[in-house]
Amino acid sequence: MKERKITKAVIPAAGRGTRFLPATKAQPKEMLPIVDTPTIQFVVEEAVASGIQDILIITGKDKRSIEDHFDKSLELEMLLERGNKHEMLHDVRKLSELAHIHYIRQSEQLGLGHAIQHARFHVEGEPFVVLLGDTIIESATPCVRQLIDVYEQVQGTVIGLEQVTADRVSRYGIIEGDEIAERTFRLRDLIEKPTPEEAPSLYAIGGRYILTPTIFDYLDQTRPGKNGEIQLTDALRRQAEQESVYGYHFDGIRYDIGDRVDYLITQVEYALRRKDLSERFLPYLKTLGRSL
Numbered sequence: 001m002k003e004r005k006i007t008k009a010v011i012p013a014a015g016r017g018t019r020f021l022p023a024t025k026a027q028p029k030e031m032l033p034i035v036d037t038p039t040i041q042f043v044v045e046e047a048v049a050s051g052i053q054d055i056l057i058i059t060g061k062d063k064r065s066i067e068d069h070f071d072k073s074l075e076l077e078m079l080l081e082r083g084n085k086h087e088m089l090h091d092v093r094k095l096s097e098l099a100h101i102h103y104i105r106q107s108e109q110l111g112l113g114h115a116i117q118h119a120r121f122h123v124e125g126e127p128f129v130v131l132l133g134d135t136i137i138e139s140a141t142p143c144v145r146q147l148i149d150v151y152e153q154v155q156g157t158v159i160g161l162e163q164v165t166a167d168r169v170s171r172y173g174i175i176e177g178d179e180i181a182e183r184t185f186r187l188r189d190l191i192e193k194p195t196p197e198e199a200p201s202l203y204a205i206g207g208r209y210i211l212t213p214t215i216f217d218y219l220d221q222t223r224p225g226k227n228g229e230i231q232l233t234d235a236l237r238r239q240a241e242q243e244s245v246y247g248y249h250f251d252g253i254r255y256d257i258g259d260r261v262d263y264l265i266t267q268v269e270y271a272l273r274r275k276d277l278s279e280r281f282l283p284y285l286k287t288l289g290r291s292l
């Protein structure tokens with residue numbers, strides 16, 4: 001088999017974000033900040049830290065601020081330069097030079113699978129990475145890097161997996177599969193949002209994927225599901241029926257920003273990891289904890 005290298009990433013960021021209304025009425029959920037950094041910046045940085053330079057962001061209505069965020073802002077740069085704010089200037093410049101970022105619009109929000117169909121011509125028949133634009137993964141080795149390393153061994157679709165507790169399986173797509181190497185599974189099936197009794201495992205689809213290009217054929221065959229959306233999970237199921245599809249239990253913590261409680265947890269944990277903030281924030285949290 002011809003060995004194919006992964007050079008492109010796709011970040012779907014066109015969803016409506018209804019779980020986060022009213023904040024997402026006129027601004028993208030992917031721009032919600034974790035302390036002072038928009039969620040999607042962490043996602044792009046993970047791709048870059050994994051060796052990817054070519055990124056396609058799937059955007060939609062009211063998502064212009066994503067493009068502005070990664071673009072050059074000469075006005076702002078001049079202002080910072082005049083104010084001798086060299087560190088900020090450096091950060092702002094770095095941001096617009098992070099990667100080659102392309103954009104395509106999904107005009108109707110018909111689901112994650114439909115969003116990914118928009119990447120077909122951009123990926124040019126090569127395998128590619130998908131990172132959900134509303135999901136941050138905190139890990140020592142970037143999650144996407146871990147998945148690429150597995151892909152290089154198996155040369156097939158690899159789904160990033162997170163282990164969840166039984167009371168949370170009904171929020172996720174859960175896999176059924178055989179462990180073929182440490183943390184690596186060959187999938188037999190995928191079940192969307194099962195009850196704890198139905199769940200065949202505690203491994204949930206975790207917002208990061210390496211997809212081989214045949215996924216587009218399976219997406220073409222996928223009809224909208226019960227909420228009228230074309231589900232990526234349905235296409236992956238079909239792919240797993242016809243080809244070897246793998247899952248890898250990545251080392252890292254997943255934060256789903258689209259969920260309000262997860263969002264709050266992310267804010268607190270990231271603030272505590274930042275030395276410049278934790279000095280004041282930690283004593284406050286301790287006092288608050290004692291008073292509860």
Ligand code: UTP
Nearest residue numbers: 012013014015016017018019109110111133134
């Ligand atoms: P979600 O499943 O969280 O969907 O999308 P959503 O529609 O944005 O959120 P809710 O459920 O209405 O609150 C996961 C990722 O896939 C993208 C989203 O932007 C998010 O980053 N997505 C989802 C699309 O790009 N297009 C879609 O049609 C749906």
